[in-house]
Amino acid sequence: MTKILTFGHQNPDTDTITSALVMQDLQQQAGKDVEAVRLGEINGETAFALEQFKVAAPRLIDKIDGEQVILVDHNEFQQSAPGIETATVLMVVDHHRISNFETSAPLYYRAEPVGCTATILNKMYKENNLEVKPEIAGLMLSAIISDTLLFKSPTCTEEDIQAAEELEQIAGINKESYGLDMLKAGASTADKSAEELLNIDAKSFSMGEKEVRVAQVNTVDIDEVFARQEEIENAINAETAQNGYDLFVLVVTDIINSDSKVLALGQHQAAVEKAFNVALDKNTAILKGVVSRKKQVVPQLTDVLS
Amino acid sequence: MTKILTFGHQNPDTDTITSALVMQDLQQQAGKDVEAVRLGEINGETAFALEQFKVAAPRLIDKIDGEQVILVDHNEFQQSAPGIETATVLMVVDHHRISNFETSAPLYYRAEPVGCTATILNKMYKENNLEVKPEIAGLMLSAIISDTLLFKSPTCTEEDIQAAEELEQIAGINKESYGLDMLKAGASTADKSAEELLNIDAKSFSMGEKEVRVAQVNTVDIDEVFARQEEIENAINAETAQNGYDLFVLVVTDIINSDSKVLALGQHQAAVEKAFNVALDKNTAILKGVVSRKKQVVPQLTDVLS
Numbered sequence: 001m002t003k004i005l006t007f008g009h010q011n012p013d014t015d016t017i018t019s020a021l022v023m024q025d026l027q028q029q030a031g032k033d034v035e036a037v038r039l040g041e042i043n044g045e046t047a048f049a050l051e052q053f054k055v056a057a058p059r060l061i062d063k064i065d066g067e068q069v070i071l072v073d074h075n076e077f078q079q080s081a082p083g084i085e086t087a088t089v090l091m092v093v094d095h096h097r098i099s100n101f102e103t104s105a106p107l108y109y110r111a112e113p114v115g116c117t118a119t120i121l122n123k124m125y126k127e128n129n130l131e132v133k134p135e136i137a138g139l140m141l142s143a144i145i146s147d148t149l150l151f152k153s154p155t156c157t158e159e160d161i162q163a164a165e166e167l168e169q170i171a172g173i174n175k176e177s178y179g180l181d182m183l184k185a186g187a188s189t190a191d192k193s194a195e196e197l198l199n200i201d202a203k204s205f206s207m208g209e210k211e212v213r214v215a216q217v218n219t220v221d222i223d224e225v226f227a228r229q230e231e232i233e234n235a236i237n238a239e240t241a242q243n244g245y246d247l248f249v250l251v252v253t254d255i256i257n258s259d260s261k262v263l264a265l266g267q268h269q270a271a272v273e274k275a276f277n278v279a280l281d282k283n284t285a286i287l288k289g290v291v292s293r294k295k296q297v298v299p300q301l302t303d304v305l306s
Numbered sequence: 307m308t309k310i311l312t313f314g315h316q317n318p319d320t321d322t323i324t325s326a327l328v329m330q331d332l333q334q335q336a337g338k339d340v341e342a343v344r345l346g347e348i349n350g351e352t353a354f355a356l357e358q359f360k361v362a363a364p365r366l367i368d369k370i371d372g373e374q375v376i377l378v379d380h381n382e383f384q385q386s387a388p389g390i391e392t393a394t395v396l397m398v399v400d401h402h403r404i405s406n407f408e409t410s411a412p413l414y415y416r417a418e419p420v421g422c423t424a425t426i427l428n429k430m431y432k433e434n435n436l437e438v439k440p441e442i443a444g445l446m447l448s449a450i451i452s453d454t455l456l457f458k459s460p461t462c463t464e465e466d467i468q469a470a471e472e473l474e475q476i477a478g479i480n481k482e483s484y485g486l487d488m489l490k491a492g493a494s495t496a497d498k499s500a501e502e503l504l505n506i507d508a509k510s511f512s513m514g515e516k517e518v519r520v521a522q523v524n525t526v527d528i529d530e531v532f533a534r535q536e537e538i539e540n541a542i543n544a545e546t547a548q549n550g551y552d553l554f555v556l557v558v559t560d561i562i563n564s565d566s567k568v569l570a571l572g573q574h575q576a577a578v579e580k581a582f583n584v585a586l587d588k589n590t591a592i593l594k595g596v597v598s599r600k601k602q603v604v605p606q607l608t609d610v611l612s
Contacts, residue, residue, distance in 0.1 A: 097412055102405040104608040106600065109404060111415040127433070294412065302410045 004034045004090065005067050007058070007081065008117075009074035011202050012038050014046045014146035014186075018139035019072035019117040020058055023093065026121065027070070029130045034070065037061045039081055043200055045186025045218075049142035052178070053135040053171070073117040075101040078204050093120055096294060100206055115153065115160040118143035122163045137170035145179035146186075149218075152258050153292045183255050187218045189225050194235035197225070198250065205298060207305035210246040210268060213239070214301075216293050217252045222261050225252045226284070229263070233283070236265050247271060249301070253291050260290045268305065275300040310340045310396065311373050313364070313387065314423075315380035317508050318344050320352045320452035320492075324445035325378035325423040326364055329399065332427065333376070335436045340376065343367045345387055349506055351492025351524075355448035358484070359441040359477070379423040381407040384510045399426055402600060406512055421459065421466040424449035428469045443476035451485035452492075455524075458564050459598045489561050493524045495531050500541035503531070504556065511604060513611035516552040516574060519545070520607075522599050524561045531558045532567065532590070539589070542571050553577060555607070559597050566596045574611065581606040 006023045008016025020036035027034035036058040042050070050057055064083040070091040077084050077100050091108040092101075095117050112120050118140035125132050132140075144164045148156035151164070168175040189197060202215035219225055225232075236248045247266040254260065263284050264272040272278075275297075278285035290296045312329045314322025326342035333340035342364040348356070356363055370389040376397040383390050383406050397414040398407075401423050418426050424446035431438050438446075450470045454462035457470070474481045495503060508521035525531055531538075542554045553572040560566065569590050570578040578584075581603075584591035596602045 095412055097409045098404070098415060099408040099410075101407075103403045104405075104605045104612070105403055106401055106419040107404070107417060108419060109415055109417040111413060113412040113414060299410050306410070 002033075002068060004032060004070060005037050005061070005064070006034055006070040006072060007037045007039055007061070008072050009079040009203065010039045010081075011199050012040050012046070013043065013201050014049055014182075015117050015143040016073040017042060017046045017058065018049065018143045019093070019121060021055060022118065022121050022136055022139055023070055023072050024058075025133070025136050026124060026128075026130060030128065035059070040199075043186055044188060045146060045182055046142075048182050048185035049139065049146075052142075052173075052182075053138035055135055055139060072121075075099075075111075076203075076205070077101060078206065093117060093124070095120065097298070112159075114157045115155040116144045116147040116163075118147075118167075119157075119160045119163045122167065132167070132170055134171050137167040138173065141167040141171050141173075141175060141178075142182060145175065145182060149253075149255055149258070149291055150176070150179045150183060153295070155292045155295045183218065184220065187220050187255055189217060189219050189221075194228060194231045195239075197232065198235055198239060203293075204243075204245075205302070207302045210305045211244060212247045212249065212268075212301060212305065213243070213245045214249045214251065214293055214297060217250065218255045219252060220254070220256055222252050222254050222259075226261065226263075229282070229284075232263065233265060236263070240266055247301075247305075249297070251287070251290070251293060251297060255291075258289060258291050260287045261285070262287055262290075271301060271304045275304045308339070308374060310338060310376060311343050311367070311370070312340055312376040312378060313343045313345055313367070314378050315385040315509065316345045316387075317505050318346050318352070319349065319507050320355055320488075321423050321449040322379040323348060323352045323364065324355065324449045325399070325427060327361060328424065328427050328442055328445055329376055329378050330364075331439070331442050332430060332434075332436060336434065341365070346505075349492055350494060351452060351488055352448075354488050354491035355445065355452075358448075358479075358488070359444035361441055361445060378427075381405075381417075382509075382511070383407060384512065399423060399430070401426065403604070418465075420463045421461040422450045422453040422469075424453075425463075425466045425469045428473065438473070438476055440477050443473040444479065447473040447477050447479075447481060447484075448488060451481065451488060455559075455561055455564070455597055456482070456485045456489060459601075461598045461601045489524065490526065493526050493561055495523060495525050495527075500534060500538045501545075503538065504541055504545060509599075510549075510551075511608070513608045516611045517550065518553045518555065518574075518607060518611065519549070519551045520555045520557065520599055520603060522557045522559060524559050526560070526562055528558050528560050528565075528567050532569075535569065535588070535590075538569065539571060542569075546572055553607075553611075555603070557593070557596070557599060557603060561597075564595060564597050566593045567591070568593055568596075577607060577610045581610045 024036035038058045064081040069087045247268040250263040330342035344364045370387040372392045375393045400417045553574040556569040
């Protein structure tokens with residue numbers, strides 16, 4: 001039996017890393033030879049969660065070359081492993097829009113418009129009568145807390161909250177106190193270079209004919225990040241020149257107050273002003289109540305640019 | 307509440323028509339205002355099934371203009387309603403490859419590599435504890451029989467067979483005798499013009515940069531069809547000229563003996579020879595054991611043309 005690889009997106013976040021580990025467990029319980037791998041470095045928040053539940057990080061890979069794969073927490077090929085076009089995609093479990101994804105054969109694809117991949121995976125354990133071990137519950141709970149910013153994001157659904165309550169019991173921790181500690185562990189920005197900040201959680205999107213990069217940084221102090229605006233703009237311009245982005249949008253999110261400040265650079269700054277009905281001042285604008293890239297940033301930009 | 311439309315692909319077959327009707331029932335039981343519609347004429351086989359279970363055909367529509375929609379039995383936009391790009395796709399339930407499909411927002415997407423959409427819909431009734439009425443069971447059973455050619459297609463899985471056995475009980479009919487009658491009702495070719503034959507069950511596929519049309523005709527007498535080869539070739543050439551296909555493949559399938567004879571016309575005939583390891587003679591070749599477009603024709607052509 002050939003080994004099947006399972007992984008999430010580039011610039012992995014907590015949902016992507018833990019969902020690969022959870023999928024590995026789920027498939028192994030079903031008798032399949034599946035290995036969780038990752039496409040990038042573990043961020044501070046995810047490291048905190050793995051440490052808490054004593055689970056090792058997946059193996060790092062840099063490309064795919066004809067393997068059978070299960071994608072979690074993403075589907076868009078430009079967010080996936082280099083060489084993904086050569087893979088046979090057997091399964092996808094995801095909670096994002098579908099775009100730039102295609103297969104030549106039928107597959108198992110499960111997407112639901114919930115806040116977190118882990119919420120869908122938790123259902124799959126129940127549907128298949130499989131056991132959720134405490135550390136697996138802890139990983140899924142961490143993913144839900146991360147993706148919903150402790151249930152405050154507009155992407156958070158009743159199903160996410162219900163799953164978190166179930167998983168909290170199995171994992172044996174308090175979701176609010178653990179969750180705030182975990183988010184804070186990922187919200188430190190002072191110790192990171194501008195390049196590192198831009199790649200904590202960044203994804204590329206095709207919008208109409210445009211290639212748009214949307215990076216997000218969680219923080220407890222927005223001003224601390226923007227004190228370094230010039231350094232960050234230089235890093236954005238360098239990335240844009242290297243990768244040919246038509247627009248680069250950095251969303252800096254205050255996880256305590258649930259607001260964001262956006263920094264937009266590139267040919268299509270006007271699209272940002274139109275999408276959010278704001279005027280940019282020194283390339284920036286406050287986006288009140290915006291915390292979700294998926295629900296409050298990408299669709300709005302896509303509508304303007306398509 | 308705005309009405310949601312649900313429909314299958316163009317040139318509708320039995321699975322596409324019945325899956326729209328079944329989805330309408332499933333969603334209405336869940337309190338949603340959903341109407342099944344169709345994108346083309348009802349074929350002889352489907353008419354037989356609707357008559358058997360006393361269910362009216364869905365309303366015919368010719369385009370979509372900004373509605374909320376649920377797609378069944380397809381996802382590729384070129385197989386869907388004109389104007390599908392303007393729709394908000396809320397849900398897809400399908401058993402095909404994914405290609406030329408994208409959304410700007412997350413959605414509910416459920417695909418499984420089984421023989422028939424109805425097999426997935428039958429699961430959804432059970433997962434949601436909804437009642438399967440006898441006529442709905444009859445429609446789902448008809449779809450499974452149609453898509454699996456009475457369980458003989460290589461696309462047929464254990465899940466399809468198990469679903470058919472459950473549905474046979476609820477519908478109160480014998481699946482083998484009913485199934486053969488239904489397939490024969492759809493297999494009459496003598497009463498159809500060449501243009502009608504080409505559109506009983508035809509789909510367009512993007513393969514690499516090529517646009518490929520693959521039509522399938524079920525019959526109990528392959529020779530009866532090929533006695534009209536010249537007339538059929540003229541009709542294919544006219545359709546190809548009008549629509550700019552790079553390749554037109556007609557698969558004529560003997561539903562009793564489970565073989566097919568292929569007729570290929572267009573710039574890329576050589577792709578057919580390579581895909582099936584055959585030499586075309588007068589543009590035709592016998593494909594032993596080939597009955598499934600999805601599993602035995604489209605992936606093979608896609609691999610050669612991509």
